[in-house]
Amino acid sequence: MIYFDNAATTLRKPPEVGEAVLRAMETCGNAGRGFHGPMLNASRLLYETREKLAAFFGVGDPSRIAFASSVTDALNIAVSGLVRPGDHVITTACEHNSVLRPLYRKAEEGALLSILPADEQGRLDYEAFDALFSEATRYVFVQHASNLTGNFVDIARMADCAHRHGAILICDAAQTAGAYPIDVKELGIDVLCFTGHKSLLGPQGTGGIYVREGIEIAPFRVGGSGVHSYDRHQPAEMPTVLEAGTQNVPGIAGLGAAIDYLSMVGAGTIYKAETSLADQFLCGIRDIPGVRLYGDFSAADRMPIVSLNIGNLDSGQVSEYLWEDYEICVRSGAHCAPLLHKALGTEKTGAVRFSFSHYNTADEVRCAVRAIAEIASGEC
Amino acid sequence: MRSKKNYIILTFHTTQEAFACEKRCAERGLPGRLIPLPGEIDAGCGLSWRVPTEDYRAEDFSALGLSFEKIVPFMM
Numbered sequence: 001m002i003y004f005d006n007a008a009t010t011l012r013k014p015p016e017v018g019e020a021v022l023r024a025m026e027t028c029g030n031a032g033r034g035f036h037g038p039m040l041n042a043s044r045l046l047y048e049t050r051e052k053l054a055a056f057f058g059v060g061d062p063s064r065i066a067f068a069s070s071v072t073d074a075l076n077i078a079v080s081g082l083v084r085p086g087d088h089v090i091t092t093a094c095e096h097n098s099v100l101r102p103l104y105r106k107a108e109e110g111a112l113l114s115i116l117p118a119d120e121q122g123r124l125d126y127e128a129f130d131a132l133f134s135e136a137t138r139y140v141f142v143q144h145a146s147n148l149t150g151n152f153v154d155i156a157r158m159a160d161c162a163h164r165h166g167a168i169l170i171c172d173a174a175q176t177a178g179a180y181p182i183d184v185k186e187l188g189i190d191v192l193c194f195t196g197h198k199s200l201l202g203p204q205g206t207g208g209i210y211v212r213e214g215i216e217i218a219p220f221r222v223g224g225s226g227v228h229s230y231d232r233h234q235p236a237e238m239p240t241v242l243e244a245g246t247q248n249v250p251g252i253a254g255l256g257a258a259i260d261y262l263s264m265v266g267a268g269t270i271y272k273a274e275t276s277l278a279d280q281f282l283c284g285i286r287d288i289p290g291v292r293l294y295g296d297f298s299a300a301d302r303m304p305i306v307s308l309n310i311g312n313l314d315s316g317q318v319s320e321y322l323w324e325d326y327e328i329c330v331r332s333g334a335h336c337a338p339l340l341h342k343a344l345g346t347e348k349t350g351a352v353r354f355s356f357s358h359y360n361t362a363d364e365v366r367c368a369v370r371a372i373a374e375i376a377s378g379e380c
Numbered sequence: 381m382r383s384k385k386n387y388i389i390l391t392f393h394t395t396q397e398a399f400a401c402e403k404r405c406a407e408r409g410l411p412g413r414l415i416p417l418p419g420e421i422d423a424g425c426g427l428s429w430r431v432p433t434e435d436y437r438a439e440d441f442s443a444l445g446l447s448f449e450k451i452v453p454f455m456m
Contacts, residue, residue: 032395032426035416047399063396227395227426237394237424 001327002364007147007175007305007355008331009197009204014261017254021203024253031247032226042249049256050239056259056267057192057210058183065210066242067252071174072098074193074209077242078170079103079141081217082191085110088136090129090167093118093339094146094153099172100339103141112136118343121296122149126157133165143172144182148337148344148353149295150175150278150305159188168215174198175303178258179274181267184210191215199270201262202255205248211238219244273358274304277365281354282306284369290376294344294351304356307335310376315350318375322352326371330354384455386433390441391423391450398427404444411435418456423449430456 003011029038031046054062068074079102107113114132140162145152159169170191178199196206222234223244285291290311319332333350341347392398412431
């Protein structure tokens, strides 16, 4: 089997991730509840992983990071806890449904929503972005890179523009965290939402949210915190305010081990290895008759994602051929990015997405190129 | 029956600070250990740092860079 669906979830993890999960399951109690060895093991593990994440993302105070179960969870925490009726919010046509659907719901409740359009290559018009702001604009929700085209958004530029208008920038780093260096201060990110199971190489069910000092997010989830138990309200301090209930300690243990691995190898090194494989694939398929590519390939930096269609084949059909005939795993369909598919003109067919891990090999890429050529030759 | 001793109890706003204290004390060889917050003391976090009074040096703990919520003498 060849796995090229790493933008959905990375399948291969460093072995120490699974070992850490098992060790935590065997040694950790419920963090922050009571007082005994297993509870302390769990609490120390959360503390250490929070510190590792803070160092990884350039966050000075680790307590500004709360754990979440996924990037969708983190984004829902941000949207539900920040946006109020009457607030104007700007987002883009490149976003995933994990941003769009929470914002659509807020719009139904009285928030005002503007969506920066994308062109037929998925590029955003940054000049038009500035014109969308009004006195009511409070928040900008934007992804760091597209899960469909792999193209980056110029976060620093958008953050600068948002800050000039007095707005807060919330960044969805689902596709980039772990595979591309992120420093929240350098990029001007006020709130960072990330998942643990993609390029951070941790287990599914992990993720988190960084909230800059000075920003308060009202929690939609309240409950047990282990402290201030007689108070009717959730404690207001970060991270407790956003961490009601038992934390996913085994998953967070795995995430901590993954961060150790990534810190040792370096996100920049992983990015180079993965983009090298993506470039090899791109060079192999771009001139095959019938292959259509989606996104802006002139950009200097791209995430290791290549989305395509072949002739008049439905993307689901191609993914089935790839799996049944070649044991190649890809992602077809809409990729939860409906507005970007509309912009790219692939609303009906969807697209076939190849996404690469540094664990993939050049031989695996050659197999994929051969498979695409064979499918295309049967179609054209 | 356990005999009571005099301690200094340092309390925290958050659990994160409690474990930061444990880590930094271990790195610097400072005395004490985490204990459940005594019920007589009101503080934000359910954990506290207990140091035998005779071993406590205020300047060492203020140099840890933590914002302790309370620092109180306590017999237990």
